[in-house]
Amino acid sequence: MRGGDHCKSMNQFIWSFLCGLGEAKFLNRTFVMDLNVCLSGAHTPDGKDVDGKDFRYYFDFEHLKESASVVEEGDFLKDWKRWDKKKGPGRITVRKVPSYKTTPMQLKRDKSNIIWRQFNGQEPENYWYRVCEGRAAKVIQRPWYAIWKSKRLMNIVTEIAGRLDWDYDGLHVVRGWKAQYKKNYPNLDADTSPDALAAKVPMLIKPWRHLYIATNEPFYNYFDKLRSHFHVHLLDDYKELWSSNSEWYNETMALSGGKPVPFDAYMRVIVDTEVFYRAKTQVETFNNLTRDCKDGINTCNL
Incomplete structure (x- = not known):
């Protein structure tokens, strides 16, 4: 119950x-x-x-x-x-x-x-x-x-990775509420700013590689400064994979009794994360970009 x-x-x-x-x-x-x-x-x-x-x-x-x-x-x-x-x-x-x-x-x-x-x-x-x-x-x-992720979502992951010829690098940028919560994450906002990313990421990933950015940052153009170093790809570049003409859309409609299913934020997290995991090089927010701890101050060694 x-x-x-x-x-x-x-x-x-x-x-x-x-x-x-x-x-x-x-x-x-x-x-x-x-x-x-x-x-x-x-x-x-x-x-x-x-x-x-x-x-x-x-x-x-x-x-x-x-x-x-x-x-x-x-x-x-x-x-x-x-x-x-x-x-x-x-x-x-x-x-x-x-x-x-x-x-x-x-x-x-x-x-x-x-x-x-x-x-x-x-x-x-x-x-x-x-x-x-x-x-x-x-x-x-x-x-x-x-527990496996939905095949419907994993088909989207496979399609994105395939379009990148399975030869790309990944950058995971966590922002959202954590970047605003300065008490627990005092450096995160500054450490993941466009200027900070443009300075750090080229030292970690070879120039002009295909770079897939998994992120919860809602502003699409936030990563534009990286475009002068890499071929940048974001989840929203592949919107047609969950559009009303997509296989995913038709299959989820079958589950919902014919009602359109929104491609929600948790579905985005699943696809973003799984595409990132398949990258050749993986640059993580809390391991590579910021001094802050993943679960807030004083939790780095837990």
Whole structure:
């Protein structure tokens, strides 16, 4: 049952989701999965949460079903309604677990047909990942192998890399709210300014290479000073790959019941990051461009 992780960052959602999946595997049970995802304001341009997204927009549900025992919640609830018509012996038994403090080890011998975890408390008591903390951390293995990025998005990644002949360098420039949060990131804004980038990047990447810039900087012309050193490529140079004429558009429409699906900020992050990972040389913001720490001051050595 959905807890306080709903509408948190995608990193927290996945950390909790894989905790639930890992517990189901530990208990030798099938995990009942809600495909509805809330995209946190951390991943949207206006900072507002957007509910009603589909897990399959971002991740490969077919691979997940091949890698783990899962059933989609809507299908499961239909079956449960049918099974529940039975009376007496053979009726479905349900164990409700209201708190994360009931450990997976305590549920190992439970004979109920359904174990129903509920997270009704206040944050952070209602975060699903709490189930996998403490002693449970030693027995629950998160099945990271089950989570692949959506094939629809990875097809865009392959197309972009292919157009660059798989021979390009990558620059990852993190700006956004971190650049404005001077208390935790005192140098980031200045260290990733157009002048600073024009001075630093040519010392790290050979001139006139194809340079793919993965970034959350919204101003397209922000990197123009690098164009006198490199053949610069940005995600928005490939907009036709998710336009209304694209394969991606048609495939996501099929998932959404015919409604157009916006190419949202988290999809951009996935494609940007995956194209960057395939670059020959990779220049990172927090390793190469700034003295600031990735998670704020005093966290560099964590």
